[in-house]
Amino acid sequence: MIGIVIPAHNEEAYLAECLHAARLAATHPALDGEPVEIVVVLDSCSDASASVVESFDVHALTLDARNVGKGRAAGASFMLERGARWLAFTDADSRVAPDWLVVQLALDADAVCGCVTVDDWSAHTSATREAFYRAYTHADRHRHIHGANLGVSADAYRRAGGIPPLECSEDVAFTEQLAGIGARIAWSAAPCVVTSARVASKARGGFGDTLAALAEREAREALAGCAAVSHALTDTEGQEA
Template identity: 50%
Template sequence: MIAVLIPAHDEAATIGRCLASVRVAAAHPALLDEPVIVVVALDRCSDSTGTIALEHGARVVVVDAPGGVGAARAAAARVAISLGARWLAMTDADSWVPPDWLAAQLGHCADAFCGLVEVIDWEDYAAPVREAFGQRQHSGDDHPHVHGANLGVSTELYLRSGGFLPLRCSEDVALVQALVQVQASIARKARPAVRTSARRQARASGGFSHYLQSLEESLSVERLLPPHAAVKVNADPASQDDAFAA
């Protein structure tokens, strides 16, 4: 059994589209009809996210305790593992996975999978921000990036590594670091990429939205500094580049 884990904090506007894309991925012929369950972790939701998730056939788990997205992902993982899932695929409620998403994760026959994201809704971000994001994203295989919106791990290695920590951000990065420590094999692939939003109203502090806004701010500062000073400013987003969570 394969499980898809989705943390959600007031995501009624986007969760339906996300779940519809997961349903298509779950029907990929390469999966040979292996059952796929979806677990949505309701992280202190006050809207209709849970109702919509149930309408799409997902299981829901309510997370009211502190710990943010890390606690939510961990709660979803516990439910999936208790139901017998052998593989845990992660995405986010404001993202849309491609049809071959699950098939590709499993097809690499690795202990874990780290994929990339593509922004499909840049809102009011200017062209320089979009270009800088593209330049900082290693577009090939063996990239260094970690995105909670495009991540997968076998249940065996998830448990061996200690699983998700109750962190408010970078819980995905912490998991991958723990996987490296236990010598898990990790497929770092450019494709398939998961499409996500560049919305400014972040659901988790320190996540993808924060990264893009920090990048925007650094570019604004660079225009006010002499060329020799821009290098130091430019280092901040680059240092986050390996660690931001989607």
């Protein structure tokens, strides 16, 4: 059995699309009928996320931790207890490709770190978008780590000690644990996941904060550029006088 784990905190706006995509991946014909189960870990939700989950044939766990590391770990433990041989993690504001699981398994690794793409940059400036793509390597042998696109065998998960209970960067810490036990990690661009580029980040230090930092850096550089131009013009005017 394959287990898909999706932590969620107030994700009513994205959850339905996320679960539709996960169900498509779970029923891909190349899985040859292997059972795939999905669990959504509802962490401190005060919106209609639970109602959205109830409309799908998936499992739901409820936490009051406001901690994405604890959420992923709770979902992983639930799936391992049910006999999962492979754990596939994504986020509630993300949509996995129909062949997401097939591609992860085909890489024949202990763990898979995939890339993400963004399909709607409307909340950000074009400068932020361009800065992201300049800094991002969407190719094999990248070194990006995303909780929205992470897979691991049950054996490697256990040997690595599981996902740590961190409020942010739990995916990075867990990948370091995997490397520490000598796990074979596939750094691949093949497993595709589309994620949101929302301005309000749900996890401190997460993808949303990364985009915010890029926007801030672009703004600083733009201001510095304007100041340099102004200074140059002032110098030129002084020389002409």
